[in-house]
Amino acid sequence: MSTKNMTKKQIQIFFERLREQRPNPQTELNYTSPFELLIAVMLSAQATDVSVNKATDKLYPIANTAQSILNLGVDGLKEYIKTIGLYNSKAENVIKTCRILVEQYQGQVPETRKELEALPGVGRKTANVVLNTAFGQPTMAVDTHIFRVGNRTGLAVGKNVLEVEHRLVKVIPKEFIIDSHHWLILHGRYCCIARKPKCGECIVSDVCNWPDRFEFGAAKMIKTKNLS
């Protein structure tokens, strides 16, 4: 059975609950500037936030600007990030990106999608995270958690990441759009997990449309009125 799209009312309740649970959601990557966030997100591709934080906790006190990381060079940078997966190609891309930032942007991180996506190692997802988290723009970076939660719940059903991204930006009420990226990731990471979602303890199970939620413990007696 496929999942039905959530109604507007369901979506409103869904995000009100997630906001109540986490009033100030944050990325789990450590950063203190748009530049530090950009580099951390670049390093986090196919790696855990914990592993990235371990590396940047040592790197950033030594070098946390485009010029200072450029000064380290590829080999110098590798010493700090060699515990992270794909560190060879990530080091090359970070150094190339730092060079462009120094030469074209006075060391600052640009604030448009086009400029961000032109940087080596920066794809749509990374650009979306930086635009949303560092610059407060209403973008949606769809990772594996958000893709799953969107499709499973009926919040944003789509065949691929781009479809889910566009649908989310369209259906999420304005009041939630800035923080919704974090709420969805954290909900997917800790509750609506891939193999065994914790539907029995899920705070949005009554507005979720996933047909299998009852098999995973969602209470059948819960009814929320006026959801259409």
Ligand code: SF4
């Ligand atoms: S009820 Fe289950 S499937 Fe629905 S959002 Fe909660 S954890 Fe995910």
